[in-house]
Amino acid sequence: xxxxxxxxxxxxxxxxxxxxLLLMGASxxxxxxxxxxxxxxxxxxxxxxxxxxxxxxxxxxxxxxxTFRVFHLAEYIKMLAAGIGMLFVLxxxxxDREATGNPALNFGTEAGEFFALMLFSIAGVFLVAGxxxxxxxxxxxxxxxxxxxxxxxxxxPIPAAQEAGVKYFFLGSMAAAVMLFGxxxxxxxxxxxxxxxxxxxxxxxxxxxxxxxxxxxxQTLAVLMLIAGFAFKxxxxxxxxxxxxxxxxxATPVTAFLSFVPKTSGMIALIKLLYVAGGNSWAEPVTVQKxxxxxxxxxxxxxxxxxxxxxxxxxxxxxSSIAHSGYMLVGLAALTSAAMPITQDxxxxxxxxxxxxxxxxxxxxxxxxxxxxxxxxxxxxxAVTPALPATSAETFEDIAGQGRRHPVLGLAMAxxxxxxxxxxxxxxxxxxxxxxxxxLDGHLYGxxxxxxxxxxxxxxxxxxxxxxxxxRPEPEDGASHVEPAIPTSMPIRAAIxxxxxxxxxxxxxxxxxxxxxxxxxxxxxxxxxxxxxxxTATASR
Amino acid sequence: MxxxxxxxxxxxxxxxxxxxxxxxxxxxxxxxMFLCTELMFQGVAINLIAFGRFWGNLAGQAFVIFVLVxxxxxxxxxxxxxxxxFRQRNTLDAxxxxxxxx
Numbered sequence: 001x002x003x004x005x006x007x008x009x010x011x012x013x014x015x016x017x018x019x020x021l022l023l024m025g026a027s028x029x030x031x032x033x034x035x036x037x038x039x040x041x042x043x044x045x046x047x048x049x050x051x052x053x054x055x056x057x058x059x060x061x062x063x064x065x066x067t068f069r070v071f072h073l074a075e076y077i078k079m080l081a082a083g084i085g086m087l088f089v090l091x092x093x094x095x096d097r098e099a100t101g102n103p104a105l106n107f108g109t110e111a112g113e114f115f116a117l118m119l120f121s122i123a124g125v126f127l128v129a130g131x132x133x134x135x136x137x138x139x140x141x142x143x144x145x146x147x148x149x150x151x152x153x154x155x156x157p158i159p160a161a162q163e164a165g166v167k168y169f170f171l172g173s174m175a176a177a178v179m180l181f182g183x184x185x186x187x188x189x190x191x192x193x194x195x196x197x198x199x200x201x202x203x204x205x206x207x208x209x210x211x212x213x214x215x216x217x218x219q220t221l222a223v224l225m226l227i228a229g230f231a232f233k234x235x236x237x238x239x240x241x242x243x244x245x246x247x248x249x250x251a252t253p254v255t256a257f258l259s260f261v262p263k264t265s266g267m268i269a270l271i272k273l274l275y276v277a278g279g280n281s282w283a284e285p286v287t288v289q290k291x292x293x294x295x296x297x298x299x300x301x302x303x304x305x306x307x308x309x310x311x312x313x314x315x316x317x318x319x320s321s322i323a324h325s326g327y328m329l330v331g332l333a334a335l336t337s338a339a340m341p342i343t344q345d346x347x348x349x350x351x352x353x354x355x356x357x358x359x360x361x362x363x364x365x366x367x368x369x370x371x372x373x374x375x376x377x378x379x380x381x382x383a384v385t386p387a388l389p390a391t392s393a394e395t396f397e398d399i400a401g402q403g404r405r406h407p408v409l410g411l412a413m414a415x416x417x418x419x420x421x422x423x424x425x426x427x428x429x430x431x432x433x434x435x436x437x438x439x440l441d442g443h444l445y446g447x448x449x450x451x452x453x454x455x456x457x458x459x460x461x462x463x464x465x466x467x468x469x470x471x472r473p474e475p476e477d478g479a480s481h482v483e484p485a486i487p488t489s490m491p492i493r494a495a496i497x498x499x500x501x502x503x504x505x506x507x508x509x510x511x512x513x514x515x516x517x518x519x520x521x522x523x524x525x526x527x528x529x530x531x532x533x534x535x536t537a538t539a540s541r
Numbered sequence: 542m543x544x545x546x547x548x549x550x551x552x553x554x555x556x557x558x559x560x561x562x563x564x565x566x567x568x569x570x571x572x573x574m575f576l577c578t579e580l581m582f583q584g585v586a587i588n589l590i591a592f593g594r595f596w597g598n599l600a601g602q603a604f605v606i607f608v609l610v611x612x613x614x615x616x617x618x619x620x621x622x623x624x625x626x627f628r629q630r631n632t633l634d635a636x637x638x639x640x641x642x643x
Contacts, residue, residue, distance in 0.1 A: 177581035191596035
C-alpha cells in the first residue's frame with residue numbers, strides 16, 4: 001500500500017462511505033434510508049477496529065512531502081473519535097418505520113445526508129490529528145466544523161434549531177477568519193507551512209536563558225490569534241457565548257455530537273500549535289503560558305457559574321461542557337509550564353485521557369435525556385410548534401420525578417452525572433486525577449485549588465439534575481398524564497448502556513483503566529523519538 | 542514615492558480584516574454580516590499572496606486557493622441558511638431571532 005494511502009486510510013474510508021450515504025439519501029425508498037445508519041455504524045466500527053489493531057505500531061506514516069504524518073497521537077485520536085462516533089450514530093438512530101428521525105431528532109427524509117455529514121465531520125477530526133501542514137490543519141478543522149452547522153440546522157423542524165444553526169455558522173465562520181489570519185502570519189513570518197519546520201525555525205530563534213522560545217511580536221500575534229480561533233472550537237471563555245444557545249437549539253443527539261467532535265478537533269489543533277510555538281517542544285513563551293493559565297481559570301469558573309443559573313438541562317450540559325474544556329486547559333497549562341519532560345508527558349496524557357473520559361460519560365447523559373419525553377408544549381416565542389415535536393426532555397420540569405418512574409434511566413443519569421462531577425468509582429474521577437497530578441508536579445497550586453473549587457461548584461448543578469429526577473414530584477398540570485410512552489429505541493438504549501458501562505468499567509476496574517492509560521501513554525509523543533531527542537539533526541535542514 | 546513593499550500589502554490585508562471584523566460586530570443584517578466575514582477572508586487572502594510573493598514560494602498561493610474553496614463552501618451554506626430564515630420571519634434582521642436565551 002502506498003504510504004499516503006496507508007496513512008489516510010481511515011479518512012478515505014469515512015469520506016467514501018459518506019459519499020455513498022449521500023447518494024443513498026437521494027433514493028426515494030425508505031429501505032435505503034433504513035440501511036443508512038447501519039452503514040455509518042459499520043464504517044466507524046471498521047475504522048475503530050483497524051485503529052485498535054494499529055495501537056502498538058511504532059513507525060511514522062507519512063507521505064513524501066511530509067504534509068500528513070500519523071504517529072501515536074493521530075492513531076489514538078482516530079481510535080477515540082471512531083469509537084465515540086459509534087455512540088453518536090446510535091444516539092441519532094432513526095426509529096420510526098420511515099427512518100425519518102427519532103423522538104429527539106427529526107431530519108425528515110434526509111437521513112442519508114445527516115449521517116454522511118456526521119462521518120465527514122469525524123473524518124475532519126482525523127485530518128486534524130494527522131495534519132503536519134497549516135493548510136491541511138485548517139482544512140481539517142473546517143471539515144470538522146462545516147457539517148456540524150448543517151446538522152444543527154436540519155436537526156429539528158422548529159425555528160429554534162435554525163436560529164441555533166445560523167448563530168453557530170456566523171460565529172464559526174468569523175472564528176475561522178480569525179484563525180486564518182493567524183495562519184497567514186504564521187506562514188508570513190517563517191515562509192514555511194509545515195508544522196515541524198515552523199517549530200524548528202522557532203527553536204532556532206530561541207535563545208532565552210529560561211529555555212523558552214522567544215517569538216517575534218508578529219509571531220506572537222499569529223499564535224494568539226490561532227489560540228483564539230481554536231478556543232472558539234473548544235468553547236473556551238471568552239469565546240464560549242455561542243455554546244448555550246446552540247446546544248439548546250440543536251436536537252439532543254446533535255448537541256451530544258457538538259460537545260465532543262468539534263471540541264476534539266480544536267483541542268488537538270491547540271496541542272499541535274503549542275508544540276510548534278514551543279519550538280517542537282513544550283517550552284512556550286511566557287505570554288502563551290500565562291494566556292493558557294488565564295483561559296483555564298476563566299473557562300472553568302465562568303462555565304460552572306453560568307451552569308448553576310440555567311433552567312434548561314441542555315444549557316446546563318452546554319455550560320458543563322465549557323467547564324470541562326476548562327479542566328482540559330488545566331492540563332495544557334501544566335503541559336506548558338512544567339519543566340520536567342515526565343510531567344509534560346503526564347499532562348498531555350491527562351488531557352488525552354480526559355477527552356476519552358468526557359466522550360464516554362457525556363454521551364450517556366444526553367442519551368437519558370433523549371429517552372424522556374418533553375412534558376409541555378412550549379411555544380418558542382409565540383410560534384406554534386409544528387406537528388412534529390422532535391423534542392425530548394429539556395427542562396427540569398420535564399425530568400421531574402422521572403427517576404422514580406423509570407429507575408434504570410434515573411440510575412444511568414446518576415452514574416453519568418457522578419462521573420461528570422468526578423466522584424470516585426467513575427471514569428471522571430480518574431480523568432480529573434490525571435489532570436491534577438501533573439498540575440501539582442508543575443507547581444500550579446493556585447490552578448489546582450481553583451479547579452477543585454470548580455469541581456465542587458459543578459456538583460451543585462449535576463446533583464440538581466439527579467435530585468430533580470428522583471426527589472421532585474411530577475408536575476400536576478395534567479400534561480404529564482397524556483405524555484407519550486417512552487419510545488423503545490434499542491439503539492439509544494444501547495448507547496446509554498455502552499456509555500454507563502464504559503464509565504463504570506474504566507472507573508472501578510483498575511486493569512481496564514490501565515488498558516486505557518496504555519492506549520494514551522504513547523499518544524503523548526507527537527513525533528517519533530528519533531527526531532524528538534536530537535534537535536540538531538533535524539534543525540540543520 | 543517608493544515602490545510597493547510587503548508592508549503595504551499587509552496593511553491593506555489588515556485593514557480589510559479589521560473592516561470585516563468591525564462590520565460583523567456592528568451590523569445586524571444577516572447578509573451584510575456574512576459579507577463582512579467574506580471581507581475578513583479576503584484580507585487574509587491578500588496577506589497570503591503578499592507573503593508568498595515575499596518568500597518566493599508557492600505555498601501562499603496554494604493556501605489562498607484552499608481559502609477560496611472554504612469561503613465558497615461557506616457562502617453556499619450561508620445563503621441557504623439565510624433563505625431558510627427569511628421564509629420564517631420575512632426579515633433579515635439578526636435581532637428578530639432571539640428565542641434562545643439563558
